[in-house]
Amino acid sequence: MHISEGILPLYLLGAGAVLGLAGTAVGLKRTKQDEVPLAGIMAAAFFVASLIHVPLGPTSVHLLLLGLVGLLTGWACFPAILIALLLQAMFFQYGGLTVLGVNTLNMALPALLAYLFCSPMVRSAKQPVVVAGAFIAGAGSILAAGLLTAIVLALAGEAFLPAAKTVLAAHIPVAAMEGIITVAVVGFIRRVKPEMITTRSG
């Protein structure tokens, strides 16, 4: 979920930029030279995925796949998400420049958590564990991103509190949908190209 330009006060933008850039720096450091081209192309794949609108009840939402970004790119999720956001800002002026840091942090941190906590489950030999891990990665990362966005909005001032609550509530059905889709994607990749999930080290 994006926060648009012009909403947050400077100190929040600054804090977001520092943390987002720090995460990106660590992510770049931990991405081996040999993995850089792959990470760039995976960033492109996730950018394309974010253009896909999937029906959800009376409306449709676009995919984020944060859990998958984490599971498949590991620490490189920080630079990958920053690049996708930068491209969105350049192509459609969606999001923006001063909010890049905050938005990167809000999305990449949940992706990283999905990688750290769920990839051992997703690599398991037991089918139910894999399904649970994939669902938690997919749904949990969206909920966490919604929560972070809501927290940042709430920090901007008490007037934003109802808006923050609405944002968080809107993430709940999306999280369920992303969880189901992530389970399907992980199942597919494990059958077709298991090394994408099982041989990541960084």
Added chain:
Amino acid sequence: MTHTSFSSGHSLIHRTDPRVRLVLCLGLAMVMAGLNTLMGASFALLLSACLAYSAGLPLRGVSQRLLLVNGFIAFLWIMLPFSASGETVLQMGPFQATREGIELAGLITLKSNSILLCIMALVATIPMADMGQTLASLRVPDKFAVMFILCYRYLHLIREEYRRLASAARIRCFRPGTNRHTYRTYGYLLGMLLVGSYERGRRVHQAMRLRAFQGRFYSLRRFVIRGRDLGVALGIALPALALIVVEIYARGPAGLMG
């Protein structure tokens, strides 16, 4: 991609060094993000509109994008007037709109639109192909610049691949709805897309290794900052300073710290 591109043009802004434009835009956007008064924000919108006009941006493309972004702003207009505490100016059933809330929503609308116009005029006018080099020459880490260039390079190919998969699904009578079948189908489709991208990434990396890739791209083109670039930089920096002065004036003596 679905919108008209702003990068092809011959205005003075288009001819300015992309590095100068990127840095100016970041500075200007940060000044605008710090505005706290309606007067300052109105002046900012005026300034951005002048920039967009002098970049010769097509009105249609600009309004398309602004419309898209103002969706979230409209959502704030529904919430903010009723959630900010202050002097009640409008009573709607059980809800009271406050002057402070309306002013806050107005301020956000002005700031948001001026920053976006500024990005459109200064950054969206940089051809994507130049952006990687721009980043690299601004001392962004090589790994990041390479990732950025490859991401942009393969974006369109991967999108084409998605279109192909989606039309294959449509031919087989796939009709998306809110159900498990739809989500599983999208999952398999995305899985195929990701596996394809992964293999493409491996192949590209092997091909690059074969051609002695050492972690960065070398470009024959050199960006040189000329007098004209400095002129444009000055022409944007001076109104930005004026903007800061207007803001300080509008805040009055008490608001300096805010």
